[in-house]
Amino acid sequence: MSSTVYQDEVIILKVKDWQTADKYAVCFSRAHGKVPFIAYGARYARTTGGRLIQPFALLDVQLYSGKRLDSLKTCELIALPQQLDIKQMAYASVIAEVTEALTEEHQPQEDVYELLVSAVNLLVRNNPRLVALSALCKLLVLTGFAPVYDVCVNCGKEVTGNTFFSVVQGGLICEDCHGGEELLFDSGARKMLEELLVLDFNDPQPFTVRGGDLMQLEQILYRFIVYQIDKPLKSLSFLAQLGL
Numbered sequence: 001m002s003s004t005v006y007q008d009e010v011i012i013l014k015v016k017d018w019q020t021a022d023k024y025a026v027c028f029s030r031a032h033g034k035v036p037f038i039a040y041g042a043r044y045a046r047t048t049g050g051r052l053i054q055p056f057a058l059l060d061v062q063l064y065s066g067k068r069l070d071s072l073k074t075c076e077l078i079a080l081p082q083q084l085d086i087k088q089m090a091y092a093s094v095i096a097e098v099t100e101a102l103t104e105e106h107q108p109q110e111d112v113y114e115l116l117v118s119a120v121n122l123l124v125r126n127n128p129r130l131v132a133l134s135a136l137c138k139l140l141v142l143t144g145f146a147p148v149y150d151v152c153v154n155c156g157k158e159v160t161g162n163t164f165f166s167v168v169q170g171g172l173i174c175e176d177c178h179g180g181e182e183l184l185f186d187s188g189a190r191k192m193l194e195e196l197l198v199l200d201f202n203d204p205q206p207f208t209v210r211g212g213d214l215m216q217l218e219q220i221l222y223r224f225i226v227y228q229i230d231k232p233l234k235s236l237s238f239l240a241q242l243g244l
């Protein structure tokens with residue numbers, strides 16, 4: 001049996017043990033999009049490549065393309081992995097889980113790859129909660145899932161002052177259309193969203209964060225994402241367990 005080998009730069013999103021000696025991983029690659037793959041024998045101590053298959057590792061890999069699943073041929077470190085503390089790890093996991101849920105396999109999207117790499121780098125140096133929220137705002141835009149933020153999604157009117165957010169309708173709701181089911185989305189949280197959408201991960205500029213705005217925006221985005229992917233996010237339960 002012959003199979004094609006391809007090379008790519010990847011960031012690992014998820015790793016699970018597989019059978020007795022293998023690992024199953026999902027990565028996001030620079031040129032091939034999201035790729036799930038098996039690393040055979042990766043749990044044996046003597047397989048050096050296997051040890052590198054860790055969440056958020058940045059690797060140069062060669063993969064065999066398979067009928068159902070690709071498998072690892074070789075891998076090398078691109079950069080030493082970031083040492084993430086548990087809080088940084090928890091927020092990085094949210095980014096990884098949402099990316100996995102919103103993207104299709106083998107659909108190249110280099111801007112998503114760049115976003116993931118720069119987000120994980122920035123998490124270590126900056127407030128991980130804000131970085132994760134910013135990454136999610138950007139991911140929704142890049143994957144085409146972004147809600148309507150600028151006009152009322154119901155009547156199309158431009159909105160000023162206090163507004164609401166409908167998870168089901170996927171966007172802003174003005175005061176006239178507001179029916180009681182929607183979440184509050186006031187001007188502070190909207191301003192913060194604008195800041196997070198344009199935050200430069202390679203050169204982040206400081207901006208003022210009010211705790212109330214942050215909580216409001218987090219609630220809106222997390223509930224919107226869970227509604228879109230139609231299943232709970234495990235990484236959010238983990239954050240809750242940590243009391244974050």
Ligand SMILES: [Zn+2]
Pocket residue numbers: 152153154155156157173174175176177178
């Ligand atoms: Zn309206």
